[in-house]
Amino acid sequence: MHPDLGRDSPRPIPELPGGTPLLGHLSAMAAAPHLFPVRALAAHGGLAAWRVGPRRVVAVGRADLARHVLVTAADRYPRGAVNRNLGTVIGDGLLATEGEPWLARRRALQPAFRPDRLHALAAATHAVMDEVLARWQVGEVLDALTEARRIAIRVIGRALLSLDIDEARGAAFTAAVQQSLLHLSRRNWSLLRLPLWVPTPLHRALLGTRRTLDDFVGAVIDARLADPGAAPDDMLAAIMAGRGHLSRAALVNETKTLFVAGFETTATALTWLFHLLARHPGWAASLGEEARALGRPPGLSDLRQLPRIAATVEEAMRLYPPVYNMGREAAQDDLLDGHAVPEGVTVLVSILAIHRDPAAFEEAARFRPERFLGEGAAARRALLPYAWGRHQCIGNHFADLELALVLARIVGARRLLPVEEGEVGLLGRTTLVPDRPIRLKVAPLARGGGAPLARGEVPPA
Ligand code: HEM
Numbered sequence: 461m462h463p464d465l466g467r468d469s470p471r472p473i474p475e476l477p478g479g480t481p482l483l484g485h486l487s488a489m490a491a492a493p494h495l496f497p498v499r500a501l502a503a504h505g506g507l508a509a510w511r512v513g514p515r516r517v518v519a520v521g522r523a524d525l526a527r528h529v530l531v532t533a534a535d536r537y538p539r540g541a542v543n544r545n546l547g548t549v550i551g552d553g554l555l556a557t558e559g560e561p562w563l564a565r566r567r568a569l570q571p572a573f574r575p576d577r578l579h580a581l582a583a584a585t586h587a588v589m590d591e592v593l594a595r596w597q598v599g600e601v602l603d604a605l606t607e608a609r610r611i612a613i614r615v616i617g618r619a620l621l622s623l624d625i626d627e628a629r630g631a632a633f634t635a636a637v638q639q640s641l642l643h644l645s646r647r648n649w650s651l652l653r654l655p656l657w658v659p660t661p662l663h664r665a666l667l668g669t670r671r672t673l674d675d676f677v678g679a680v681i682d683a684r685l686a687d688p689g690a691a692p693d694d695m696l697a698a699i700m701a702g703r704g705h706l707s708r709a710a711l712v713n714e715t716k717t718l719f720v721a722g723f724e725t726t727a728t729a730l731t732w733l734f735h736l737l738a739r740h741p742g743w744a745a746s747l748g749e750e751a752r753a754l755g756r757p758p759g760l761s762d763l764r765q766l767p768r769i770a771a772t773v774e775e776a777m778r779l780y781p782p783v784y785n786m787g788r789e790a791a792q793d794d795l796l797d798g799h800a801v802p803e804g805v806t807v808l809v810s811i812l813a814i815h816r817d818p819a820a821f822e823e824a825a826r827f828r829p830e831r832f833l834g835e836g837a838a839a840r841r842a843l844l845p846y847a848w849g850r851h852q853c854i855g856n857h858f859a860d861l862e863l864a865l866v867l868a869r870i871v872g873a874r875r876l877l878p879v880e881e882g883e884v885g886l887l888g889r890t891t892l893v894p895d896r897p898i899r900l901k902v903a904p905l906a907r908g909g910g911a912p913l914a915r916g917e918v919p920p921a
Contacts, residue, residue, distance in 0.1 A: 484511030494888025521813030540789030553717030584618035
């Protein structure tokens with residue numbers, strides 16, 4: 461029992477009305493796992509409880525409560541079934557583990573993510589963007605999500621493994637990962653969770669994806685183990701050279717984890733960035749000026765000179781956090797703002813609800829990137845696209861850099877115009893994706909917009 465529990469009589473967490481006796485709010489959660497918690501939390505002051513099948517869920521939609529769960533009292537809220545489930549496909553890597561095994565791995569991998577190691581990423585991003593911008597013909601209509609996925613898979617392929625993942629392989633790979641993540645999220649909420657060895661079509665698909673990933677990553681790792689001297693200077697090399705001397709199996713699992721964790725999230729963030737550029741042409745033009753004022757494609761050390769671009773990335777992820785929910789398990793009784801959290805419940809942190817909380821962000825539903833400029837530090841107190849605490853995303857600097865560089869390259873060379881007007885809604889899949897295709901037309905820079913940024917140069921790190 462939590463020591464504070466004896467002192468005051470804790471209040472119960474507000475219980476969401478409705479739901480059916482057997483399923484609780486399962487069907488509403490399955491239909492809209494992103495919006496159902498946001499609405500429930502808005503109606504109950506940022507803290508609410510409901511049942512999903514046999515499981516009790518306590519949802520949190522306020523920054524102070526999320527900080528308690530993820531940082532201050534993180535020992536009481538380890539990761540639970542959702543993350544363990546991920547391990548089905550990506551193995552016992554950083555995303556699927558907890559406690560001592562997780563900590564040892566995190567320490568082993570951290571050096572590969574130090575900011576000074578990100579030069580390989582900057583070079584990879586520029587090489588990919590050179591090709592992308594050469595391909596984007598003026599007048600062409602693009603599908604935002606498809607383009608974003610193409611960019612993200614090629615960048616991570618190069619930065620992590622020095623592999624150029626071609627279109628066909630990239631598409632097959634992406635489809636396999638997408639499918640399995642979708643199946644996994646269904647399995648998470650399912651009432652009947654059979655063991656994986658039961659040969660259902662779903663389990664066969666999951667194991668098939670695992671094999672595809674294992675074969676792909678395993679072949680790269682075997683080649684490196686066979687001839688360590690020939691390894692290129694990329695993130696995998698940094699991981700293999702780092703502390704901890706990971707076994708082959710551990711290397712395979714961590715590499716799969718980084719690939720899966722780093723690809724879909726970044727692709728989603730890029731999709732929304734493209735959308736916002738098209739919907740806010742005046743702001744996009746001002747970003748173009750900022751990018752061109754640098755006089756060269758930006759490198760790692762230039763980000764501080766691109767405050768508007770950095771603020772745009774932050775605002776895009778505030779409005780559209782790729783990871784919209786996070787799951788934890790209450791390992792013991794606790795108190796959340798005077799409310800009793802019983803041991804064993806699933807705690808859902810709704811990043812989307814926190815980012816759209818009007819008490820934390822003025823005009824929370826509007827795209828206002830200036831909130832992160834100048835006095836912007838205050839706005840950052842409720843910003844957690846990469847989570848907070850011990851499990852904060854290990855790839856946060858990686859993603860920030862990639863997103864800023866892609867954005868700078870695009871606004872420095874082209875305009876993206878919306879093809880269809882009208883609202884674009886949200887869909888809660890593995891990440892938060894648009895509810896319909898976003899088509900964008902490639903246009904030249906406006907007259908007076910200056911010369912496009914030079915292509916082909918890899919800037920200094
Ligand atoms: C916009 C892009 C990204 C977003 C929004 C994002 C978001 C997140 C979030 C919210 C978590 C915490 C999950 C939890 O604890 O339940 C996380 C963890 C993680 N992310 Fe990211 N991520 C992004 C990009 C990346 C990239 C590029 C990589 C690797 C190359 C990566 C690798 C990881 C790993 C390994 C973890 C587990 C960390 C740990 O528990 O120690 N992510 N990410």
